[in-house]
Amino acid sequence: MRVISAIAVSVFRESVRDRVLYNLVLFATLLIGSSFFLGQLTAGQDVKIIKDLGLAATAIFGLFISIFIGIGLVSKEVERRSIYGLLSKPISRPQLILGKYAGLVLTLAVNVTVMTVAIYAVLAYMTWTTPAPIQTAWDAPGVDPALLKALFLIFVELTLITAVALFFSTFSTPMLSAAFTFGLYVVGHFNADLRNFQSVVESKSAATLARLLYHVLPDLSAFDVKTAVVHGLSVPWGYLALTTGYGILYIAVLLVIATLIFSRRDFK
């Protein structure tokens, strides 16, 4: 545990000193801030726009961080050969993988927190400046705690994508890993369509294949409750727990496979 936390802290320190991360966070925060002005352009829809844009910015910039830093975690170590020094220390390869992963999850947690604070700050200002009668027309309260549910699921989704990126980077080049991870992200969001594929095609084998893919590939649309939250629809706690459990299970499987691959790998 000591080793894993030491590696995690070093990953966090690396990301904090990485200018790319600063740019991403700054840009996302700016975007969230600017949603306030965008909201002014649309009568009555302003709060919704702020929420929509804020949540989308958190998800998209989180995705960039997950993919780019997630892939660099291991592949940079291998490519630049800093892994030689690290692995000659009393650490096992699984510890290295888990430490790297934990470090990036920590980084993501801090980022999502920063963006959450930004969204709530804009919403609080909005609520403060809007007269009470107009507020009654809103679908959901301005500073809506339900947003946290959506933000939490975005965070879980990002940790899952990080695990995917880490998994690919244990055996593939950074470029390919980025492409694979991004591909899986896109597929993952349309995965639910595969489940009902038999209603669209006649071929039985195609339907079976689609169903198999549905079970193997991550179902990322499950993590997307943005629309429901923005429109003031309730997201049950049971759903939150189940989806989080699904994410953790998927992450665990990915990390186990990544560890197995990484433990057998030659560093030429």
Added chain:
Amino acid sequence: MPPAIRIEELTKDYAIGFWRKRPYRALDSLSLRIEPGEVFGFLGPNGAGKTTTLKLLMQLVFPTSGRAEILGHPVGDVATRRRIGYLAENPYYYDYLTAEELLDYFAKLFGYSSADRQRRVAHLLDRVGIGAERRLQLRKFSKGMVQRVGIAQALLNDPEVVFFDEPMSGLDPLGRRDVRALILELRDQGRTVFFSSHILADAQALCSRVAVVAGGRLAATGNLNEILAFDVRGWELVMTGVRPDVIDRLQPAPRRVTQISEGRYSLELSTDHPPERTLAELAASGASLVSLNPVHDTLEDYFIKRVAEVESARPRSLEASRAGD
């Protein structure tokens, strides 16, 4: 007491080629035994398999066949790594960390307390001559300075066995001298040092025993003194006040005569005749002795000879291994 390092029939094939992968034998049945307290030189030209051997010992790569042990434990044993240190060839560490932070990070992996880490890091950075630069990020370090940091990180845990892959690479003459002194200091403390090099002068100055590898195979192993003492090729006699006509009359004639300056000559004599006779003859003509030295095979000569032997045997063995595939 188990040997510090035991290598048995260690072989490593790499797959080369993009589409149709072919095996390439980087290391071929290497066997070595290194006793505790030895400074062992692992010598060979570039591409001989030195780095592959070290990577196998650190389990950065896995052997195709054969096995190796460090301090009586199979390589890859995580607990054994508490007792060893390793400096990779042309090491690279994290750009964004300062030298101090890097060493502190590595020391954390050993589980040392904060005070202990501080003490070790400060002491080692002093030892390798990194001064105020220790608070700079490593991206600002020159190659030689990174090498020094690399040496420091290899010694963080007071290792019993130290593996250095080309420790002198990237260092200026002053740095090389420091590293030599450091290796001798480690030897005096009873530690085992296994270092690879293609610079023979380093081995000559430091090693009790050497192994020469070429083309992935062990070409020779032995005590450095034995290897060198066996082949005395002749004598080098330097005299001053020599008259040129005396030289022409010398019997037996020297193998080679080099005039160093007016009246000062260096004569290379063969081992067939003792040098005393020539010396006496020249002295009788009024010349005086400057120096008389045996001419040994240098490690360089030995190296070239052995490498040539292995290389000439190589084509056949390749054929054999292909036939075996």
